[in-house]
Amino acid sequence: MTADLMPIQGYDYIEYYVGNARQAAYYYGKAFGFSVVAYAGPETGVRDRVSYVLEQNAIRLVITGATRAESDVARHQYFHGDGIKDVAFTVPDAEGAYRVALERGAKSVRQPGVDEDEHGKLVSASIQAYGETIHTFVDRSNYSGAFAPGFVARDDWNQNETTGLRYIDHVVCNVELGKMDVWAQYYADIMGFTQLHHFDDEAISTEYTALMSKVLWDGEGRIKLPINEPAEGKKVSQIEEYLDFYKGPGVQHIAITTDDIVGTVSDLRDRDVRFLGVPDHYYDDLKERLDWSIIDADIDRLSELGVLVDQDDEGYLLQIFTSPMQDRPTIFYEVIERHGSRGFGVGNFQALFEAIEREQEARGNL
Numbered sequence: 001m002t003a004d005l006m007p008i009q010g011y012d013y014i015e016y017y018v019g020n021a022r023q024a025a026y027y028y029g030k031a032f033g034f035s036v037v038a039y040a041g042p043e044t045g046v047r048d049r050v051s052y053v054l055e056q057n058a059i060r061l062v063i064t065g066a067t068r069a070e071s072d073v074a075r076h077q078y079f080h081g082d083g084i085k086d087v088a089f090t091v092p093d094a095e096g097a098y099r100v101a102l103e104r105g106a107k108s109v110r111q112p113g114v115d116e117d118e119h120g121k122l123v124s125a126s127i128q129a130y131g132e133t134i135h136t137f138v139d140r141s142n143y144s145g146a147f148a149p150g151f152v153a154r155d156d157w158n159q160n161e162t163t164g165l166r167y168i169d170h171v172v173c174n175v176e177l178g179k180m181d182v183w184a185q186y187y188a189d190i191m192g193f194t195q196l197h198h199f200d201d202e203a204i205s206t207e208y209t210a211l212m213s214k215v216l217w218d219g220e221g222r223i224k225l226p227i228n229e230p231a232e233g234k235k236v237s238q239i240e241e242y243l244d245f246y247k248g249p250g251v252q253h254i255a256i257t258t259d260d261i262v263g264t265v266s267d268l269r270d271r272d273v274r275f276l277g278v279p280d281h282y283y284d285d286l287k288e289r290l291d292w293s294i295i296d297a298d299i300d301r302l303s304e305l306g307v308l309v310d311q312d313d314e315g316y317l318l319q320i321f322t323s324p325m326q327d328r329p330t331i332f333y334e335v336i337e338r339h340g341s342r343g344f345g346v347g348n349f350q351a352l353f354e355a356i357e358r359e360q361e362a363r364g365n366l
């Protein structure tokens with residue numbers, strides 16, 4: 001029933017507010033293999049900001065920075081550091097999606113608006129999500145331009161090959177203690193999502209830190225939104241560190257798929273993307289823990305690259321996590337190659353958290 005009223009076709013874009021959009025766009029372009037496809041700024045009539053639109057296969061990033069101190073982009077960046085402002089969804093009817101969301105209790109950020117240029121018209125509207133993050137509904141079915149009216153096509157720094165990143169698998173948020181259920185209910189009520197997984201602090205804990213997580217999804221796999229909250233531990237959890245440095249809830253990581261994680265991660269490492277280390281005993285444990293008759297991967301190569309493996313009744317997955325992408329220990333990326341498994345690598349949480357804690361300790365935040 002709800003799926004008919006709130007049909008979401010996919011992630012339309014992820015928009016960052018950063019301190020220096022030109023340099024961040026260059027970094028994501030060079031390091032991750034994105035191409036700049038569109039630009040908006042003072043030259044195109046936008047006074048207080050510049051935005052670079054980057055694409056790689058089905059992934060679209062918008063990197064926005066302020067040109068003036070009075071810009072809300074500058075305020076956001078001062079407060080949160082470089083962060084994700086907007087997780088936008090493609091929908092067939094942006095005004096309809098917005099109207100339904102508001103009827104179901106969502107808070108409006110921007111009423112439906114139609115932007116037009118010679119490439120057609122684009123309809124969009126935005127609602128509030130966790131912290132200062134928003135969701136924009138975008139109907140681009142009648143638009144054929146590079147990104148949106150107000151943007152011009154650009155192709156800076158595009159001599160790069162891609163790194164094989166395909167599409168967004170999931171977008172994870174961190175929320176405050178006690179708020180996981182509130183936001184799970186929000187996505188159930190507003191979007192009609194259901195719960196795919198629930199991890200309690202027993203499953204996700206180390207000697208020092210713990211977290212709880214619920215995964216909300218659209219029922220079809222296009223949109224998967226895990227929601228983390230900190231749990232009681234001996235020291236400061238990675239979620240608490242995030243909330244402290246981001247000054248509130250926000251996007252923690254974005255997982256992106258590849259068909260060839262070995263090729264993609266080799267390429268990313270060559271381009272100086274930094275990944276979390278893996279504990280020495282991890283691959284020895286793995287040989288015991290998993291059924292290697294169904295896993296088509298060279299464990300020595302995975303070990304050289306630091307790629308993690310997990311298995312469940314539906315299949316297996318290969319995954320790896322980057323270090324934080326900006327000065328504050330906030331947003332990072334995951335690269336994932338799925339073979340049947342719809343899971344999130346719960347078998348790797350222990351090793352992963354130990355790796356995160358080593359970095360936290362080095363930052364003096366554990």
Ligand code: FE2
Nearest residue numbers: 172255334344
């Ligand atoms: Fe993930």
